[in-house]
Amino acid sequence: MAEPTRPADAGAPLTVRYFAGARAAAGRTEETASAGRSLDELVMELTDRHGERLAAVLTVASFLVDGVTCHDRRAPLTAGATIDVLPPFAGG
Template sequence: MRYFAGARAAAGVPEETAPSGLSLEDLAAHLTAAHGDRLGTVLKAASYLVDGVACHDRQQALPGGVTIDVLPPFAGG
């Protein structure tokens, strides 16, 4: 897992290894339990890339060995 911007601040780490075989929904619950509700709030609004490809199905189990990027909503122009 790699965290960017507000997700990095909420997690308190730039990256970490997460359990394999979970869906994004289950992974978000696991990470919220590990890091707290602040990260949980960010994860609910975040977009996810799995090996560089946008993942919109938060129920599908993720294969092991993939890189997951957590991208919180960005503002600016």
């Protein structure tokens, strides 16, 4: 039997990695986040931290959670997960 998924705030911080335009908007390539039990909550935290420029990118970005595309932004995030923020890429 698999262990239940723990909310992100119950353990290790999340690692957020930014790519392309998201990296430019955040002003960094990577950071950690402790708040947020879901991707929606994480997006709110990152918007509060970095402002409207990043918020605009996050609105149209795709997200990978531990390398897997996340379509349900309300799904719980596992403690210690790595979140990749991928804005739309030109030509792809």
